[in-house]
Amino acid sequence: MNSQNDEIKKDYDFINESLINVYDSIMRIEESEIRKSRFKDITAKEVHLVHTIGLHDRKTTSQVAHILKLSKGTLTANLNNLERKGYVMRIPNVEDHRIINLGLTSKGRLLYRAHDAFHKLLVQRFLKGFGDSEIHLIKQAMVNLEEFIDEVSAK
């Protein structure tokens, strides 16, 4: 049946365009949500860094640079800004004096939780109207995508 195939093609095309649009849009609305919040001195990129440091507490600078795929120099520059603004702490490692461990300040944790709450809201809306099994299905699609990404990255 042809109208049926047309439907499927439309879904494909929509999902394709959506995947491209979504991240840009998310970054943009995160930026605008930040502007309305009490944390006005921070960019969406910096929130991303705060999120990563919050998620991976007390990791070294090199480890965080690797996770974020940033050069060490770039991360140093970002850390200087976030430390100055009071979101991130550099914690000298007592066992190995070359190492700096990273953590959030209490202000950083506040930002982390606000950002996390916003993302939870986002996911709730993403999954609005779906039941458990459907959610599981959508999760599987994300797994597919990550597998593809890993595959292509590896080769």
Add this chain to the structure above:
Amino acid sequence: MNSQNDEIKKDYDFINESLINVYDSIMRIEESEIRKSRFKDITAKEVHLVHTIGLHDRKTTSQVAHILKLSKGTLTANLNNLERKGYVMRIPNVEDHRIINLGLTSKGRLLYRAHDAFHKLLVQRFLKGFGDSEIHLIKQAMVNLEEFIDEVSAK
């Protein structure tokens, strides 16, 4: 039942982290795919611009800047690069001499199609193993997300 709820929470958390990771990863693999292709002189951002111009043929500079949410000055700079590299054409408008319409060169169209093919592959993998009704469901989730984005952007 608690283990059931744990499952759902896990799905939520996974989808949350995934949404954050995916775009960064997509940009990165696009960059690395470009490096392997015949189009080595171009960044993922520039491909994005070529995609947009290809999708919206003969639009004016201002229209494209609006679509991409870039300032006109930024777009001018990008166009200079893409014109120099031979992907994009500036077409002076005969009716209104202030207006420049944008289009792809044949090299630009080649890049457009290569990029499009890669994205189709990506979506295929995203949807691997799903039937038509399931795909429709995933599309609906993307619609939800775009609705949320529009809502938050508007307010």
Add this chain to the structure above:
DNA sequence: CAATTTAGTTTGAATATCAAACTAAATTTC
């Protein structure tokens, strides 16, 4: 036809990024 508006470019400043050189600390080697 002078004043205003519009489309796109130029300019100057701010920011982000990277790779390479560098510094200090830890580990390995002889």
Add this chain to the structure above:
DNA sequence: GAAATTTAGTTTGATATTCAAACTAAATTG
């Protein structure tokens, strides 16, 4: 256990990107 090597993080210098505001040229309005 001192010298050589490796490792962690910072600094440096160059290049990219972006924006807003000033600017130029063309079109429209009053």
